[in-house]
Amino acid sequence: MAAFAIHAPLLLMKLPLKSYDTNFHIFFASHYVHHWFNPWNAKWYAGFSQATYPPLPQQWVAVVSRLTGLDMAYMAVQFAGILLLALGVYRFAALWVNERAASFAALASVFLGSESFLVYSAGQLSTTCAAPLYLNALPYLFEWVRYGRGRSFFKGAALFTAAAAAHHATLLFGSMFFAIPVLALTLLDRHEGKPLTTLAFVLRTAVMTVVVGMAIAVVLLPFWIALFHYPVTQTPIPHPSRANYILSPQWGLNYFLVPYGALVLALPFIFLRGSAVVRLRPLLFGFWLAFMVGLGGTTPVAHLVLGRAFEVLTMERFSYWATLLALPFVGLLASELVSQYRTRAVVGLSILAALSCGLAVAWSSYRPADAEDFKVDSVAAWLNRDGHDNYRYVTLGFGNKIARLAVFTDASSVDGEWNSGRMLPELMKYGAGALTSSKYFGAAGLDALRAILRHANRYGLKWVLVRDPYYDPLLSFAGWRRVDQLEDNTIVIWSKDGVPPATAVNAPQMPPHWQGILWGTLPFGSSLVALLLVLIPDKRHRTAEVVEAATGSNQEFVPGRRVS
Amino acid sequence: MKKGRLLALILAIATVALIAIGTIWPGPSAVALAGGVSLMQTSSTPEAAVRNLANEIGRRAWEEAYLSLENKGEFSEQEFERDLTGSYPSLRTYAALDGFQVLPQHATADQAQVELRLRWSTVVGDFEDRRNLQVLRSGGRWQPVWPLVKEPRVPPQVITVNYLRWDVIYRGPGDDWGAQDVETPHVRIVDMHPIQRAAGVVVLGELLNEDVVPAYVTVRATLQAKDGSPIASEGSFDKISHLLLPKQVTPFLIEFPGTSLSRVASIRMDPVSQLISASADPVIEIQNQKLNPAPDASFTGQLVDQSGEVVNIAHVLATFYDKSGQLVWVADRYMDRALLPQTPVAFTVPIPEDLARKISSERAIVATYSQDDRW
Numbered sequence: 058m059a060a061f062a063i064h065a066p067l068l069l070m071k072l073p074l075k076s077y078d079t080n081f082h083i084f085f086a087s088h089y090v091h092h093w094f095n096p097w098n099a100k101w102y103a104g105f106s107q108a109t110y111p112p113l114p115q116q117w118v119a120v121v122s123r124l125t126g127l128d129m130a131y132m133a134v135q136f137a138g139i140l141l142l143a144l145g146v147y148r149f150a151a152l153w154v155n156e157r158a159a160s161f162a163a164l165a166s167v168f169l170g171s172e173s174f175l176v177y178s179a180g181q182l183s184t185t186c187a188a189p190l191y192l193n194a195l196p197y198l199f200e201w202v203r204y205g206r207g208r209s210f211f212k213g214a215a216l217f218t219a220a221a222a223a224h225h226a227t228l229l230f231g232s233m234f235f236a237i238p239v240l241a242l243t244l245l246d247r248h249e250g251k252p253l254t255t256l257a258f259v260l261r262t263a264v265m266t267v268v269v270g271m272a273i274a275v276v277l278l279p280f281w282i283a284l285f286h287y288p289v290t291q292t293p294i295p296h297p298s299r300a301n302y303i304l305s306p307q308w309g310l311n312y313f314l315v316p317y318g319a320l321v322l323a324l325p326f327i328f329l330r331g332s333a334v335v336r337l338r339p340l341l342f343g344f345w346l347a348f349m350v351g352l353g354g355t356t357p358v359a360h361l362v363l364g365r366a367f368e369v370l371t372m373e374r375f376s377y378w379a380t381l382l383a384l385p386f387v388g389l390l391a392s393e394l395v396s397q398y399r400t401r402a403v404v405g406l407s408i409l410a411a412l413s414c415g416l417a418v419a420w421s422s423y424r425p426a427d428a429e430d431f432k433v434d435s436v437a438a439w440l441n442r443d444g445h446d447n448y449r450y451v452t453l454g455f456g457n458k459i460a461r462l463a464v465f466t467d468a469s470s471v472d473g474e475w476n477s478g479r480m481l482p483e484l485m486k487y488g489a490g491a492l493t494s495s496k497y498f499g500a501a502g503l504d505a506l507r508a509i510l511r512h513a514n515r516y517g518l519k520w521v522l523v524r525d526p527y528y529d530p531l532l533s534f535a536g537w538r539r540v541d542q543l544e545d546n547t548i549v550i551w552s553k554d555g556v557p558p559a560t561a562v563n564a565p566q567m568p569p570h571w572q573g574i575l576w577g578t579l580p581f582g583s584s585l586v587a588l589l590l591v592l593i594p595d596k597r598h599r600t601a602e603v604v605e606a607a608t609g610s611n612q613e614f615v616p617g618r619r620v621s
Numbered sequence: 622m623k624k625g626r627l628l629a630l631i632l633a634i635a636t637v638a639l640i641a642i643g644t645i646w647p648g649p650s651a652v653a654l655a656g657g658v659s660l661m662q663t664s665s666t667p668e669a670a671v672r673n674l675a676n677e678i679g680r681r682a683w684e685e686a687y688l689s690l691e692n693k694g695e696f697s698e699q700e701f702e703r704d705l706t707g708s709y710p711s712l713r714t715y716a717a718l719d720g721f722q723v724l725p726q727h728a729t730a731d732q733a734q735v736e737l738r739l740r741w742s743t744v745v746g747d748f749e750d751r752r753n754l755q756v757l758r759s760g761g762r763w764q765p766v767w768p769l770v771k772e773p774r775v776p777p778q779v780i781t782v783n784y785l786r787w788d789v790i791y792r793g794p795g796d797d798w799g800a801q802d803v804e805t806p807h808v809r810i811v812d813m814h815p816i817q818r819a820a821g822v823v824v825l826g827e828l829l830n831e832d833v834v835p836a837y838v839t840v841r842a843t844l845q846a847k848d849g850s851p852i853a854s855e856g857s858f859d860k861i862s863h864l865l866l867p868k869q870v871t872p873f874l875i876e877f878p879g880t881s882l883s884r885v886a887s888i889r890m891d892p893v894s895q896l897i898s899a900s901a902d903p904v905i906e907i908q909n910q911k912l913n914p915a916p917d918a919s920f921t922g923q924l925v926d927q928s929g930e931v932v933n934i935a936h937v938l939a940t941f942y943d944k945s946g947q948l949v950w951v952a953d954r955y956m957d958r959a960l961l962p963q964t965p966v967a968f969t970v971p972i973p974e975d976l977a978r979k980i981s982s983e984r985a986i987v988a989t990y991s992q993d994d995r996w
Binding site: 295297299300301303304305308328329331332333334338341345349352353354355356357358360368496499500503507510511513514515526527528529530531533534535536538553554555 | 625626627628629632633636639640642643644647648650651652653654655712715717719742743744745746747837839841854855856857858859861863891893895897933934936988990992
């Protein structure tokens with residue numbers, strides 16, 4: 058109910074459309090609407106494969122869009138992710154703390170600053186859908202390894218696979234931050250009730266790892282093939298989440314204070330209680346590692362743990378995972394405060410929760426991804442008429458509106474927002490992001506822009522749509538001419554003479570038909586299988602002792618967990 | 622319990638220690654994102670003082686940079702900022718500091734000479750701004766003396782202009798924007814030859830507008846192998862003056878990085894021209910042209926804007942010939958400061974050392990960009 062009351066109105070207002078990546082996901086979904094079994098998308102980078110990005114959330118958006126249109130389908134899938142998160146947090150927290158505290162943790166997830174930050178500011182649909190699936194899978198992992206329950210094995214494996222189909226990085230790093238603490242918990246609990254032998258622990262863990270690994274290998278086969286043939290070798294692109302948040306306080310605010318919100322106040326409790334209670338220590342270590350990595354360049358930890366991946370990944374997702382790992386502690390703290398201070402605690406906690414959520418939601422308006430909101434409909438209409446879409450285009454000064462434009466236009470661009478999917482050498486060489494924002498990447502961005510404009514004929518690049526006169530001198534000296542203007546002369550269209558019509562490029566990267574069939578079948582199918590398996594009721598098991606957590610003593614944390 | 626408290630203490634200390642390490646010795650990406658700022662910055666040496674100044678300039682922290690100067694009493698903060706960003710919109714105005722070098726020249730106990738090379742990145746390419754700074758010791762710290770370059774101000778005046786202009790009447794608004802019912806201007810490549818450079822093949826040449834109307838031109842070259850198959854195809858991009866008035870000649874240079882001349886059997890040249898409206902204004906005169914021999918071979922001179930409008934960006938394209946009049950090299954240079962009416966601005970076009978000895982004459986033209994060009 059809380060999730061519905063808080064997030065449904067915000068999603069109905071389509072607030073995520075202002076975020077960095079929402080239009081990117083909608084663009085991917087729009088491709089699946091028209092080409093479900095063909096991941097080759099010709100609209101960006103003169104052609105790229107969508108098999109370079111796990112497809113599950115976008116495919117669900119594509120399916121739901123048949124009923125609601127793309128924008129509302131996105132909101133619906135995002136809302137499902139938020140609901141699943143509350144459920145997942147409850148089930149995950151119940152592994153560590155009692156039901157009451159787990160309920161508080163689930164409630165806190167609705168107000169979690171990092172969740173709102175990712176939904177409304179970052180627009181990370183895949184991360185916010187994969188994490189709940191993963192959290193829901195973890196209790197099954199526990200039940201399988203601890204008790205050897207076959208149903209839990211299948212349910213867990215299906216949910217892990219679906220989580221990977223939604224976002225592969227969540228599974229990879231989730232194993233480190235989430236699964237290892239859960240496995241450690243099974244070891245800590247091994248002497249309670251039915252004993253767990255070391256051999257059984259090792260075998261069951263290995264079986265789950267192998268089966269899930271194989272399932273993921275098959276379900277995302279085109280992804281692995283693309284990664285194997287075309288590994289991400291391009292020059293790293295700077296990202297402010299890798300900043301030192303003390304030396305760059307503006308990024309500290311953005312990537313630490315806003316996502317954590319009032320959770321910062323709970324940090325001493327997390328450290329003290331997590332250290333004091335043996336059973337909570339694996340969770341504390343998982344949290345601490347994710348917390349440190351999430352601090353980006355503030356500490357050397359992220360670089361040491363991730364290696365080269367530090368220069369490729371963005372760090373806000375680690376803070377997100379850290380806050381999810383903190384929620385069982387938060388639930389515990391809330392439970393104790395409410396028990397002790399009753400109404401005063403409820404009021405205080407409610408205010409802190411509302412402020413955390415409110416700050417993260419307001420942040421998307423206070424520091425929007427698009428400093429200037431503008432419509433791209435007229436640009437799309439121009440590209441779609443009079444054969445203009447026989448040539449490719451690039452925008453300058455459009456920010457992340459390029460994904461919105463790509464949804465509406467039939468024309469192909471040499472630019473795009475999915476850096477890991479691009480194969481044009483001019484874009485891979487320099488360490489800059491989207492061409493439309495070249496100037497913000499300094500010399501690297503401008504070098505990439507000049508390189509692609511130099512090869513305009515090669516790519517059939519005839520149109521440059523400019524919304525920032527900063528780029529005018531380059532176009533003028535490089536032989537482009539103004540040919541039209543739109544939106545009251547705020548968007549100027551430049552053209553180059555003698556450019557041949559666009560032809561298909563990057564043909565070697567085009568996935569064969571059989572991969573398209575797999576891509577259209579297995580990831581989406583994995584989510585249906587997970588859904589069906591989870592709906593099968595569990596057998597009734599003896600309910601183990603419930604963890605009561607009034608204070609920090611070990612004796613009060615009776616091992617065991619609520620068994621569904 | 623005691624173990625628990627100890628663990629909490631260890632984790633807390635480790636967290637603080639790791640944050641301290643990451644802040645005192647930040648990684649390269651963290652330093653870059655902080656605009657070069659780190660906590661270890663001090664002005665305890667002349668080089669460190671100049672480095673701090675360069676970092677502040679890079680972050681456009683004009684006030685901090687200005688306050689760190691020893692001679693700030695000699696000029697205002699605004700004048701300091703204008704020195705670096707230009708008084709009129711120019712390449713400097715929108716340039717971003719891409720990097721810098723601090724080169725100590727000599728030092729005594731109380732003063733030092735340091736050369737600061739600021740590498741600015743602009744939309745048309747990089748340019749370097751070299752400043753020789755005196756750095757003086759004041760108390761326990763060093764402070765740079767900024768060598769201010771004051772841009773001249775143009776006094777109020779009336780400038781009469783009398784220039785040619787060509788207008789083109791296109792077909793009606795119902796027609797396609799690209800359809801023209803007049804013939805394209807006649808242009809001709811009057812000279813062309815390829816040379817091998819370290820980076821690859823370079824095709825040099827000159828293009829003449831033979832017509833009596835202005836032309837918007839560009840040139841493409843395709844290197845062909847012995848069997849006629851294309852090796853590579855490139856365009857002149859910005860190494861050409863795209864606007865050619867009647868009977869005007871522009872040099873062009875087309876680069877083929879990573880190719881070898883030994884593989885090239887023939888070159889197909891494709892000049893493209895379009896009829897456009899144009900005017901001879903602004904007229905840019907080149908004064909005091911001079912070829913400077915190696916070492917540091919260069920072509921220098923002064924540009925004078927003879928019209929009444931400010932030219933925001935000027936692009937000098939120089940063609941170099943040997944004694945027999947054969948084309949040897951084409952070089953260019955963008956001016957980082959705006960050209961003000963009737964005000965000379967010096968330029969330097971570097972010449973490759975290995976070609977400098979062959980050069981005996983030169984010819985230069987100037988392409989311009991003014992903000993008013995926008996529709």
